[in-house]
Amino acid sequence: MNKNMLTELSDILNSRFSGLPCEARRLFHGRGRCYEGLEQLTVDWLKPVLLVSIFKEQEDSFYASLSEMLLVFASSPKWKEAGGEHILVQHRDRIDSPSEVVVGSIPEQLEITENGLTFLLDIGKRQNNGLFLDMRFGRKWVMANSQNKRVLNLFAYTCGFSVAAIQGGAQKVVNLDMAKSSLARGRDNHRLNAHDLSKVSFMGHDIFKSWGKLRKNGPYDLVVIDPPSFQKGSFVLTKDYAKILRRLPELVAENGEVLACVNAPDVGVEFLLEQMKEQAPEFAFVCRLENPPEFEDISDQSALKVMHFVRG
Template identity: 30%
Template sequence: MAHPELFLKKNEDKRLRKGHLWVFSNEVDTQRSPLNQFAPGDMVKVVTSDNQILGAAYINPGTLVCARLLSRKPGAKLGSKMFTTRIARALALRERFYNKPYYRLIFGESDGLPGLVIDRFGDVLSVQITTAGIERQKEPLLEVLVDLLQPTAILLKNDNPQRILEGLSTESVCAYGTIPEQLIIEENNAQFQIDIVAGQKTGWFYDHRSSRALLTQLAKDKTVLDLFSYAGAWGIPAALNGAQQVSCIDSSAAAIALAKQNAQLNHVSDNMQFVQSDVFEYLKQARLERRRFDIVILDPPALIKRKKDFKSGYEAYRRLNHLALQVLEKDGILVSASCSYHLSKANLHEILRSSARHIDRNLTIVATGGQAPDHPIHPAISETEYLKTYFCAVSESL
């Protein structure tokens, strides 16, 4: 049976023809295809105003992004066959980069499965479903994952607030097997105990892996300040690679406890210290006490989650970088990162430039980082490129 048609208004097909996968509700010709005739998760055939077929999508008529293209083939269906093909392809790509099963297996649109994120932690999978289209096919998805990967457990980490916009409930449930009490992963020759049930997002941030590897080359005999340290993903590899002293700062007691456990796991507790504190307040106090560090890592959570938050978020990034520079040792390295999609590379450049000039420092960017290969960027979908990291050499003014 053919999918019902979703007609676009005139000239609203340009972005899709360039490779993007989203259809916004205000782009739909609701005279020809009233949105109220569709149920969340229905498959539709996307058609231009002059009746050219663009492909098959799933739809949620009550959301801003009301349809997400899955295939240029108009009869394509979301189900076991598509899941098998696309997950197997994504798996083969990851296995070319990583020789151990610790990575993001599916990264939404970039892997041809909008609304789905899967992180692999050895034999355990953390699955995040954020759209009604994927939710409706949850059972065949789980069956495919079991068949392809033979996991011991699958956690549905469905606590993302985007689900509310899709009319879905938010919860974290074990959908298969049993989540182990202790789950340990490997990254950059370090081991980390993680909490995928109560932890942030899917339980771990694989996206910074490549930048964290670069840091290990710079850490020997240096004092390192790891701000917003979470489980110690930056600081612990630095300690393992010869850092003289590593200080991990986070406002979360649970994060600090986890980082301490991971320091013990990697036998680096002796040259690490952990402080539960608001990062802004910690930096102000460190500046007051004239404490200095050879390397400062600034990797905050997203401070601009929505476009309307840009002004306040930009100011927060500016203040953080300004304070971080003031506790940096002479000829130190600032690692400044942002995972906010709405903060552009140019924005972060300007923050670094102005912050350095304000305190009369010479700052040059000596290396850049971005998403690791398991977070591929779709060139037609700018939303898939969100992470930017700058390694900055900072010296006295010229």
């Protein structure tokens, strides 16, 4: 990256701190390749934390210039007015993704809001903090389209879609994820929003060994599929997505819906369209959901893909 671009980054942060929402937001998305020289850097506002993430090792001079810029920003009136307390730099390229404190400290845990809902995050403890901000519109769509529905949330992680579905009036949500610790955080998120946990199931299983259990709890009116691009030993998107799609006729009710997601820059829109047509042709494509505007990307093919299908 280019340390001379940090002046532009400072200007962008100052501009975007004006009229800043109380909810969590990405403030700068260099990963979308719209800012030459800052492609390996993102900035998230998780009130009262400003989290700067770096995805590729840089020269010492870049880190020094970044820290200097952030310290100047922390002394600005806008930072104080917004209630900023902590500035962290997370090194996503390093083992365990450690976080460096520039201002303040690392909060033990952090409650943030999105779409009026509350989520609990872990800051500075692991690579991902507990909520992917680029899926904000996806969770909003689920909240608006879950009334009285039975929902299946695959690769549930910390159950963001489940929280949105129950808030939107879902009759039942089944969450499946191999990581039981993530599902435990999902329970915490539901409790934070005063949800009735009798409507929510948490299955800590390998999806490819759980089709019988999933069928038993179905059929579902809405299935959300939001897998990782790659998870060593368990999931490779380009190879394994088809195995999920071909099971949809067994899981989805008549006129049921599917929200299928891909967040791999090198996998375009046609991948999901072709895979669905081949593996589950009775599901018709409806539309691709828009991404939040703050996640600007040089190409809509490399940006997050959230695709809506309906069973005919």
